[in-house]
Each structure stands twice: as C-alpha cells, then as structure tokens.
Amino acid sequence: MVVLSAARWVRSRLSDRFWRVQEVLKYARHFRGRKNRCYKLAVKSVRRAFVRSTKARREKKRFLRALWITRIEAASLEHGLKYPAFISNLLKSQVELNRKVLADLAIYEPKTFKSLAALAQRRRQEGFLAALGDGKEPEGIFSRIVHHH
Amino acid sequence: VAKTSLTSPPWPEVKLPDPVEEAKYHAEVVQKVNGLISAGHYGRLFAVVHFASKQWKITSEDLIMMDNVLEAECGDRIRMEKVLLVGADDFTLIGRPLLGKELVRVEATVIEKTESWPKVNMRFWRRHNYQRKRIIANPQTVLRINTIEIYPCLS
Numbered sequence: 001m002v003v004l005s006a007a008r009w010v011r012s013r014l015s016d017r018f019w020r021v022q023e024v025l026k027y028a029r030h031f032r033g034r035k036n037r038c039y040k041l042a043v044k045s046v047r048r049a050f051v052r053s054t055k056a057r058r059e060k061k062r063f064l065r066a067l068w069i070t071r072i073e074a075a076s077l078e079h080g081l082k083y084p085a086f087i088s089n090l091l092k093s094q095v096e097l098n099r100k101v102l103a104d105l106a107i108y109e110p111k112t113f114k115s116l117a118a119l120a121q122r123r124r125q126e127g128f129l130a131a132l133g134d135g136k137e138p139e140g141i142f143s144r145i146v147h148h149h
Numbered sequence: 150v151a152k153t154s155l156t157s158p159p160w161p162e163v164k165l166p167d168p169v170e171e172a173k174y175h176a177e178v179v180q181k182v183n184g185l186i187s188a189g190h191y192g193r194l195f196a197v198v199h200f201a202s203k204q205w206k207i208t209s210e211d212l213i214m215m216d217n218v219l220e221a222e223c224g225d226r227i228r229m230e231k232v233l234l235v236g237a238d239d240f241t242l243i244g245r246p247l248l249g250k251e252l253v254r255v256e257a258t259v260i261e262k263t264e265s266w267p268k269v270n271m272r273f274w275r276r277h278n279y280q281r282k283r284i285i286a287n288p289q290t291v292l293r294i295n296t297i298e299i300y301p302c303l304s
Contacts, residue, residue, distance in 0.1 A: 047280065050271035057268075096246040097233055101197050101204045108206075109195065112234070112241045119243070125163045 068099035075106035079117035081124075089120035092127070179303050182240045187301040191237035194297045196255055199231040199247075211294040213257070219290045221259050227292070229255040235299055242299070254298045261291035 021039050027049070028035055028042040035041040073083035090097070095116070097105075106113045150156075185191065195208045201215045221227060232253045235242045242248060264286040273280045 047271065047273055050269045050282070051273045053268075054270050054272070094245040095233075095243055097197060098204050101206050101233075104206045105197075109236060109241075111238075112236050115241055116243070125165065128160075128163065129165065 065099060068103040071103040071106055072099060075103075075113055076117055076120075079114055079121075081117050081121055085124055086117065086120045089123040089127070090116065093119060093123045095119070182242075183301045183303050185240060186299055186303075191239065191299075194235060194237050194299065196232055196236075196253065196297050197234040198229045198255055199233060200229055204233065207255070207294045207297070209294055209296055212260075213292045213294065215290045215292070216265070216287050217290070218262070218288045219259060219292075223259050223262060225259050226295070227257045227259065229257060235297070242303075249302070251302050252300060254296075254300075256295045256297075257292045258295055259290060260293050261289075263289050263291075265289050 024046055025036075025039065025042055027046045030036070031042070031045055035045040069083065072086070076083055076086040097116075102113075102116075105116070193208055195206060197204055197206050200213075201217060201219075203215075205213055207213065219227075230250055232248045232255060233244050233246060235248060235253050242252070265288075267284045267286050270283040270285055271280065
C-alpha cells in the first residue's frame with residue numbers, strides 16, 4: 001500500500017538546537033556577566049549590540065571629521081591662523097585637500113603644513129586688500145564733515 | 150593733525166611685497182627646485198592622490214585598501230593620475246587643484262581582490278515585533294604603491 005502522508009502521531013523534533021544557540025552565543029562570548037553564557041539574556045544583548053554597531057558606523061564618519069577639524073585647528077593656531085581663515089583661504093586658492101589629508105600632513109609633514117598655512121595667510125591678506133580698495137572715499141556721497149555757513 | 154584712535158583703521162596695516170621683485174624671487178625658487186629635482190637631491194617622496202573618491206597620503210612601498218571593485222586583474226600596473234600634492238624633505242609641489250601629468254608619475258600594482266569581513270546590519274524596534282538582520286560583505290581591493298617619480302618640468 002502507498003503511504004502519501006506521514007502518520008498523524010509522528011512529530012518533527014528539533015535536532016540542531018545546540019548549533020542554533022551557539023550561533024547567537026558566539027557573538028556574546030566577550031560580554032560581561034551572565035549574558036555571555038545564558039541564551040535568553042544573550043539574545044537581547046546581541047541584538048542591541050548589532051543595532052548599536054549599525055548606528056555607530058554612520059556616526060563614525062561624523063566623529064572622525066570633528067577629530068580632523070580639531071587637529072587642523074590646533075596645527076593652524078600654531079602657525080598663527082584660525083581654522084575658518086585657513087580652510088576658506090585654502091579653498092579660495094584652489095587647493096582642494098580634504099580634512100583627513102590635512103590632519104595627516106599636520107602630524108607627519110610639519111614643513112608642508114607650514115607652507116600651506118603661509119599660502120592661506122598670503123591669500124587672506126590679498127583678499128583684505130582687494131576688499132579695502134584704494135582707500136579713497138567714493139564720489140557723490142555726502143561727506144562726514146558738514147560745513148555750516 | 151594729531152593722531153586719535155580713529156585716524157588709522159583698527160586692523161593692522163599689511164603691505165604686500167613688490168610684484169616685480171616677487172616675480173624674480175619666484176623664478177629663482179622655481180629654478181632652484183628644478184635643479185634639485187633634476188640632480189635627484191631628494192629622499193623619500195610622498196604624494197596626496199585622489200583615488201576611488203577618497204584622498205590618500207601615500208609613499209612608495211605603501212599598501213592601500215579600497216572598499217570597492219577595480220576593473221583590473223591581480224598583478225596589473227596602474228598609473229594614478231589625479232595627484233594633488235607631492236612633497237620631499239626640502240620642497241613641496243602643491244597642485245591647484247591637480248598637478249600636471251608630465252610632472253608626477255605614481256605607479257601601483259593590484260595585489261588582492263577580496264571581500265570584507267561579514268558586517269551585520271540589524272534594525273530593531275522594541276515592542277513592535279520588527280527586526281531585520283542582513284549580512285554585508287563588501288568587495289575590497291588591495292593596491293601596493295610601487296614608485297612616485299617627479300620630472301623637472303616646472304616653469
């Protein structure tokens with residue numbers, strides 16, 4: 001006789017429970033306390049750890065950029081320039097180095113950073129002179145000294 | 150007229166050097182640097198290169214790992230063309246924004262093309278029975294920078 005379906009009193013029983021539990025516990029082995037041994041506590045901790053690592057991967061970029069900016073600010077203050085002046089004048093002189101590379105240069109190539117600071121300072125002074133103009137008063141405008149006759 | 154606090158502007162007065170003298174000084178410096186380059190009086194060169202949408206500060210015998218695929222087989226020599234800065238101990242050449250191709254030559258070889266370690270991407274909202282887990286392995290390429298050469302064609 002042909003049996004097409006299994007008999008009703010046969011149930012399937014889980015045979016690889018150990019490995020399913022180990023899959024989660026292997027990520028919790030370096031945790032502190034009972035959550036590195038007990039499955040119920042480990043599941044919650046491992047889930048939170050994964051979620052925190054995904055969010056941290058996005059915030060790492062912000063954090064590193066702030067670190068580079070702090071380092072560049074410190075290095076440019078050693079050469080007598082503030083960070084916004086330094087960066088804006090470098091960009092105006094068409095030098096497109098990003099903050100990561102500028103921070104590395106400030107640490108490992110001090111002479112190069114000094115020359116970049118000098119370039120930014122010179123461009124800043126040229127900008128000021130261009131903005132000030134000739135130093136004469138513009139024509140056709142009411143002079144400050146009013147003569148009463 | 151007596152000098153008051155408003156006779157001169159509060160910012161320090163700055164005078165730029167004479168343009169003619171400056172041009173002579175610049176020409177002298179350029180000739181000196183050209184002489185140094187052609188004589189070979191430089192030690193280790195470093196360069197800042199724009200590659201794979203990132204800027205790298207590299208020297209020779211350097212290893213670089215990119216988080217993407219490069220369409221070149223392992224062992225292919227590659228020339229990196231977007232060089233932003235080249236420097237040695239005594240002089241630096243700053244590009245605005247790039248340096249010329251006849252001035253610098255950066256060569257690299259593709260060493261390895263692998264995948265990154267399996268990163269876990271998980272989203273979880275508490276009390277809403279929502280969790281998604283995804284394992285991502287980005288393709289990575291490892292390059293070794295062989296040489297950085299400069300040629301004396303400054304003007």
